[in-house]
Amino acid sequence: MSPEHDLPNGAEQRQRVTSRDVAAAAGVHQSTVSRVLNGDQRISNNTRKRVEATAEQLGYVPSKRAQNLRTRRSGVVGVMVHDIDNAFYLSLLSDMHRELSAVGYSIVLIVDPLHRRSDISRMRHLFDDSLDGMLITTAMIDSEIPPALRARGMPLVLAVRSMPDLDVDTVESDNVAAGREAARHLVALGHTDIAVAMGPKETSTTRDRLRGVLDVIQTELPPDRVMHGPYRHETGYAMCRRLMMGERPPTAIIAGNDVMAIGVLDSAWRTGLSTPEDLSVLGFDDIPMAAWQAINLTTVRQDSKAIAEQAARRLVDRIDQPDSPPHHDIFPVSLTVRATTGPPRAKHPRN
Amino acid sequence: MSPEHDLPNGAEQRQRVTSRDVAAAAGVHQSTVSRVLNGDQRISNNTRKRVEATAEQLGYVPSKRAQNLRTRRSGVVGVMVHDIDNAFYLSLLSDMHRELSAVGYSIVLIVDPLHRRSDISRMRHLFDDSLDGMLITTAMIDSEIPPALRARGMPLVLAVRSMPDLDVDTVESDNVAAGREAARHLVALGHTDIAVAMGPKETSTTRDRLRGVLDVIQTELPPDRVMHGPYRHETGYAMCRRLMMGERPPTAIIAGNDVMAIGVLDSAWRTGLSTPEDLSVLGFDDIPMAAWQAINLTTVRQDSKAIAEQAARRLVDRIDQPDSPPHHDIFPVSLTVRATTGPPRAKHPRN
DNA sequence: TTGTACGCGTTATCAG
């Protein structure tokens, strides 16, 4: 970026109005102006009115930069998300924003690329003092950033995904229960050959949902029935292709989340399979799109709004009370049955 | 939020390491530390090494807050978007983030609620000096914020939507051409009764696309064939319902954007209509979802990546050169024909 | 009720 241009050139016309200017114009001291604007009670109504009037008239707005330095707070929290193309993370972001801006915080976006490891050196700016706290939705089991931030004393909340080895405020769904619900539903329908097309092994969501599924199935899944990959549409697409082109395609696929499940559906439909007759498909999250007529996906609902709001509240509390013991909030999930799951077709060789 | 707690209580343990601490430990003056970390050339290799070593060892990170005050720059730009549930705005945000963070800027999210007017008093924080610039994607023809920001000398770029009365950097698609492409396609297929289910009247996108459509149709559309509403899925859904339940349903609907078009499709399919036999549907943007098998929407593509990147570059330039003349970039669009448009069914009364 | 004085942690200018 350009260095500071030396003094009175073009750009300098728009000098800011400072509290000193207001003070001079109102015939009081700068500190009085400061007091008035901070609602100090012991200011006479008279001067308060006068100061407020001249401030208004001069169009004075206090310098956030100076306030930040002085108060050692910035009123800004970072929210770490992945490359954003998942409706779940979007509404999460939006809900967090509503909750945080209501209490005076702004949000800066920290994008943790889904594909490549976010090394700590590229994230130096998280360690300057520009943020009052961080909300992290992209934690992996072995992420380096969260422990590093914690060691630095940065107020921190993990949302959606947890880290077993890190004792910080965490807000997530009961993903083991989610996995169980999913598997129970399919087993109850009569499926015996279920494949799982999950997200990355290193995430707590994947690990927990998978554990829930295995709890119910009660038997190890053969290796070709368990796949892992990024939480993306195209991952689901590719996994479904691989599974259904194989020797003995499964009768049901549990996808890592709705976006992947829709990728699975997209692939299935494109190759002429119909759901649920040829294949049952089930996701997690219940993003709005899952309810659309054209998709109509059976899924295990996760309450993203509750998670977002609770995580935001926990962060605000943590900033105010850095030393209180961490909380771990777990929200319930619920199965929503729609049109992509049904009994498997009676057994006979497909031609 | 909590006031500053008086001194040496709990939270104060984690005092920041300052350049003074480093200076003391390295046996130099604080200003030397500053010079080393800013890569000043006239520092002896000897002391440079020593200072860098002790800085590293003490875990020193320069205070952004102090830098901001001193340099009068924050390295933060605001990006104004609507309540985020449109994939188009999401990828826009993500692309802008990539481009801006590459040159050292952070992004703070400003959410302009889609439903209620964002009055200027609720947006006071845009006028403190915490932002180096603003990228606005939510401009309406009569928005108050952009002119107010401009009057204050805030570097400003309008992306996606323009404001005819405001002479600032603007980056948008050729929406008139987009409207023409849409109408030409349907007319060529033989449609003569086309309805438009557009976005808000007060947006340049709506206004321009509608103008393009009328250019081609060459006749005024009857009032019941033109509808306006927020750019949302449910708006498209409701409009389709109203249109198709009426006396003489149209044979084609041009929707304001893809999200609305998908709402239209959702409604049509839910009531048993099939596309394109009973109804042709066409959108704008070409969001990724439009290409999914389950949707397969004919749409006029808008190059959101190019717009995002160009807008980001323009803003960076504007911040560096506040007084250069504004640019107006217009990107071409292109029709993508998929499965939701076709010839109208031969005329006979529906039963 | 208000003015005085100082410091938040840097960057930048001026000496030496």
Place this chain on the structure above:
DNA sequence: CTGATAACGCGTACAA
């Protein structure tokens, strides 16, 4: 090549 010193614009204890 490096040290001393002055801002940047505010909040706040202390004095009056």
